[in-house]
Amino acid sequence: MKNALRLLTILFLLPATISFAQSKDSLMVAAIIKEASENSQLKNNAHELLDGIGPRLVGSPKMQQAHDWAVAKYTSWGITARNEKWGEWRGWERGISHIDMVQPWVKTLEGTQLAWSPSTGGKTITAELIIIADVADSMAFIQWLPNVKGKFVMISMMQPTGRPDYNWQEFGTKESVDKMKKERTDQNDAWRKRISKTGLSNKNLALALEKAGAVGIVGSNWSAGFGVNKIFGASTTKIPTIDIALEDYGLLYRLLESGKNPMISVRTDSKELGMVPTFNTVAEIKGTEKPNEYVMLSAHFDSWDGGTGATDNGTGTFVMMEAMRILKKVYPNPKRTILVGHWGSEEQGLNGSRAFVEDHSEIVKNMQALFNQDNGTGRVVNIGGAGFLHSYEYMGRWLARVPSGYKQELETRFPGAPSGGGSDNASFVAAGVPAFGLGSNSWLYGSYTWHTNRDTYDKIVFDDVKNNAILTAILVYMACEDPATTSREKIVLPSNRLTGEPGKWPEQRSPTRKGGID
Numbered sequence: 001m002k003n004a005l006r007l008l009t010i011l012f013l014l015p016a017t018i019s020f021a022q023s024k025d026s027l028m029v030a031a032i033i034k035e036a037s038e039n040s041q042l043k044n045n046a047h048e049l050l051d052g053i054g055p056r057l058v059g060s061p062k063m064q065q066a067h068d069w070a071v072a073k074y075t076s077w078g079i080t081a082r083n084e085k086w087g088e089w090r091g092w093e094r095g096i097s098h099i100d101m102v103q104p105w106v107k108t109l110e111g112t113q114l115a116w117s118p119s120t121g122g123k124t125i126t127a128e129l130i131i132i133a134d135v136a137d138s139m140a141f142i143q144w145l146p147n148v149k150g151k152f153v154m155i156s157m158m159q160p161t162g163r164p165d166y167n168w169q170e171f172g173t174k175e176s177v178d179k180m181k182k183e184r185t186d187q188n189d190a191w192r193k194r195i196s197k198t199g200l201s202n203k204n205l206a207l208a209l210e211k212a213g214a215v216g217i218v219g220s221n222w223s224a225g226f227g228v229n230k231i232f233g234a235s236t237t238k239i240p241t242i243d244i245a246l247e248d249y250g251l252l253y254r255l256l257e258s259g260k261n262p263m264i265s266v267r268t269d270s271k272e273l274g275m276v277p278t279f280n281t282v283a284e285i286k287g288t289e290k291p292n293e294y295v296m297l298s299a300h301f302d303s304w305d306g307g308t309g310a311t312d313n314g315t316g317t318f319v320m321m322e323a324m325r326i327l328k329k330v331y332p333n334p335k336r337t338i339l340v341g342h343w344g345s346e347e348q349g350l351n352g353s354r355a356f357v358e359d360h361s362e363i364v365k366n367m368q369a370l371f372n373q374d375n376g377t378g379r380v381v382n383i384g385g386a387g388f389l390h391s392y393e394y395m396g397r398w399l400a401r402v403p404s405g406y407k408q409e410l411e412t413r414f415p416g417a418p419s420g421g422g423s424d425n426a427s428f429v430a431a432g433v434p435a436f437g438l439g440s441n442s443w444l445y446g447s448y449t450w451h452t453n454r455d456t457y458d459k460i461v462f463d464d465v466k467n468n469a470i471l472t473a474i475l476v477y478m479a480c481e482d483p484a485t486t487s488r489e490k491i492v493l494p495s496n497r498l499t500g501e502p503g504k505w506p507e508q509r510s511p512t513r514k515g516g517i518d
């Protein structure tokens, strides 16, 4: 009887201890979901940052405004935040771009100057166009070069179709789809040869045209969707470089080829601002039991500036800000310190996060886990173990606490492989930190929003972003509460298939601390 009673007591107590932890966790998870659902700040933050401030090109005044906005926002939530300087960049401020066709008829064209493009010095430049010639070799190109004097030079291929492939596939016959693809491939190959026969890289080609007296460079970097072009940076130092939408670029190209002599007027009003400091925004909720151990949220803050950087990486930014806000409210005294990093200059080579890793070895050494998000507005559907041998053990345990509705389509790969680049988690993985990328489903990110002129507020799917904020907050909570420190043991990487050399873990790399001046 006595023994039986003891057994009964043990049987009763054991599940009780487990269920105490479980119920504490489920209460917290419920509180996170409630706060995210009833008091969401996602739309407000998206409007303030994307519509109110705009795109966040490194070295631009808008990037600085965004950093100051983030610090003020965290402060208003009672969270300590600071801007940490890590380098300097060429300062440049986008201005008005006016691009019009004035001959053979009048049409305002859809286009914009590339980032860091020179201005037209307060003037409007009106000139004819010329297409980069198909020459025999680099000698012939040098002989052809004087033809560009006083003209805008078109350096992109004219796309044979403005319809994306999915549209062809839905409505075209198999024969016409195959024919279009074959013609396009041939045309792409021919254009690549045309450029390579100049003997110059894209950058040096632009500089050679500038030196030869061209008045501007005109390109069209179509992003394979309706209305989307990717807008990157210019290489010219004196003359403007502009991108024109596929439809208008094709119009000019065809008119030029048929001898209709089109002319365009261009005015670009950007400003050079000299070298300016660059920052990361870092915010913190201090840990109570293990203040010197860290769980970090991570998302780059900078963007290209053809759109407003809504999904690259506004959405990652809002996920992390919202998770921080929720955690501060429902979990204000975490066991470990919670940090968030809003990195500068990810787009030019993970510079802000690499600088943080280099400048804060004491934090990096004691980091329990890091969660980064940077591939669009979609629900998180992919998480890998980043090549940490035991990642399944702890990530599996943390993920188990996420209610099924927030991980329905989630695919996990453990132990996975270390990320060598792509986004800021790679900077931490290189330093041995269990740093995980939260991979979103696509919403046609690659063609429609990534680095495009259409990466704007209206592309955000707020339900998905909310889902991700909840998921992130739960993972951060679980990582903070975990009685164990995460294992950093790495997998043995497969050897190189060609050389037979043993596989190497990605190396930690230094950031560019003085950028935009090469």
Ligand SMILES: [Zn+2]
Pocket (backbone or CB within 6 Å): 300, 312, 313, 346, 374, 375
């Ligand atoms: Zn990004």
